[in-house]
Amino acid sequence: MLKRIEISDLELGMFVHKLEGSWFKHPFWRSKFVLDDQDTLDELLSSDVPAVIIDTERGIDLRPARIERPAPAAAPAAASVALKEPPLRRALRPAPAARSEEVSLTSTLPLSQAREFGHANRVVDRSRKVISKVFLEARLGKTIRAEAVEPVVEEIFASVQRNPHAFNGLMRCKRDLEYVYRHALAVSALMVSLGKQMKLSPADQRLAGMAGLMLDLGVSYLPVDLESTGGDFRRIDERIFREHARLGHDQLMASGVPEPVALACLEHHERVDGTGYPHGLKGDKISLFGRMAAICDTYDWLVNDAQDQMGLDPSAAMQQLSMLHGAFDPGLLTCFIDAVGLYPIGSxxxxxxxxxxxxxxxxxxxxxxxxxxxxxxxxxxxxxxxxxxxxxxxxxxxxxxxxxxxxxxxxxxxxxxxxxxxxxx
Known part of the structure; x- marks a missing residue:
């Protein structure tokens, strides 16, 4: 059930369905999320948001007002009646309603890898439709809305929290997605996994996931026929392909997407030794999300199958990343290897x-x-x-x-x- 409450009544565990007021009056790119950490709650309480709509079926409800009044007399008879309820009546009592699929896909309660594979597969199937629509609208010159990909980011984030290996393993082994969509979903999950290993806040992990989805949005603006590549944009001429980082960044900035996401789009081909593009940035001149994205994007690029050849084995891709001395932030690369595993799924x-x-x-x-x-x-x-x-x-x-x-x-x-x-x- 949706319920409007004052900002001062927010508590951890509530599911925020909508933030009232202008999107520019608060620091949140998401409109729907579980309020699951104190930093996010403190940010909301200090923001200009006047009130919020919560969903009591997906999070805790507003606590009833505490009014001092005499406690009602105990009713021992009720307890005895409950204890004497006939077994047949108890057996016929309706079972509690099962949670909807949408609720399960945004839950962050831990699950075994085997159980999470099914959830991750549903997330992939639902997300593909959203991502394909976003890339198509970009191709048609339409404005990109952050809200359009919020559900995708939220469900990928939740899947990684439930089990850090299932979603990434699934993406390694699925073949029935076009390269561009599989790459976007895989890099998003890798960014969330890396952010989790780095102990970033849940809000920053979600931003990292959104950056992963949007890294190659600029490919949609290149003056090429993408169908001629068979859905694999790695086959685009290198001189033309390099423009996608700048084009994607400019479009995301014009669309009002959070700056860290747009910067990651611009910088995911930069390298810490200055050998990358488009600006040849070095070291910490590259944003944190940009350095994270460089690792996640390159790893997924290496392991994905092309039309004419099989991708590298995941463990071999890890070795190759380590051999590219000076290209990646060494601390982040260590975190990435720890997050994905010594022998990643699919190795x-x-x-x-x-x-x-x-x-x-x-x-x-x-x-x-x-x-x-x-x-x-x-x-x-x-x-x-x-x-x-x-x-x-x-x-x-x-x-x-x-x-x-x-x-x-x-x-x-x-x-x-x-x-x-x-x-x-």
Whole structure:
């Protein structure tokens, strides 16, 4: 139920459905969110927002006024009646209404990776429609509204809070999304995961997620036929492609999107050693979100399959990021590796038993011993029936000896196998 309350009555745990007054009178780019941290509450209380609309079905309700009055007489009879309620009546009592899907997708309560995969898949399906519409409207020259992507950011943020590995793992293994949309969703989730590892505030994590979604918006303004690239804008001529950072930034600034988001769009191809573009910025001259985006964007670029070749294995992509000395902020890169995992979901590893296996889930207690699913025998040089192994609980019977070389299984349709292994897990 929606309810209007005074700003002074706000409490942690409430779901803000709408902020009254002008969007420019408060520091929040979102119009709907769970009030889940004290800093955000303090910002709201000190803002010019006169009142808010809360949704009592998605957060706590306004507390009733405390009025001093004599306590009513106890009613022991009621308790005894409740205790004597016939079993048949209790069995026929209507069950409480189940929470809606929308509520579950914005909940931040922790879930196992297996349970979160289903939620993450629904988030991806819903988000694709929004992102495709935003990029299409940009192509048509329409103004970009921050509110249009708020639900996407909120649901990606919630998914990462529920389980930090599920959404990113899903994006590694899905093939049925056009590159531009898959890339936007993946980078958004990676930005939130990195922000969480850095212990940024929930508000800043959401801003980072929004930046990830919008990084390549400028591609829509390039003077090229995107259909000719098969949906993969990496095939655009480099001289033309470089303009997308500036074009996206200018459009986002004109649309009133928060400046940190627009700056990340401008700076995600800058490098801390000054070798990037469009301005060759160095070190902390690049904004925090810009330095974060450089890592997340490059990682996803490396692992994504192209039309003519398979992307790098996630663990190999991690190694390549580390080898690009001076390109990325070293502290942020360490946080990123910690956030995504030593062997990210989708990585192919070689086991001591002579089999290749794909990482299907992480073990946070022991990142070097994830859950894997075998699919290829090195001795027989052919695929084998999959066997699931939780390496942290196999008591030394098998272990990872290193990342597998793609050349070993280059003759098989690994993208198809990867998706099947992931789906079955």
């Amino acid at each position: 192919v590893v070689e086991l001591a038993s002579g089999r290749l296996a794909m990482v299907i889930s992480q073990d946070d207690a022991d990142p070097a011993k994830p859950r894997v699913k075998t699919f290829f025998s090195l001795a027989e040089r052919k695929p084998v029936p999959p066997v699931e192994i939780l390496l942290s609980q196999c008591y030394g019977e098998d272990r990872i000896v290193g990342a597998a070389s793609q050349e070993v299984y280059s003759g098989i349709d690994f993208p198809m196998i990867r998706e099947k292994l992931f789906a079955s897990a």
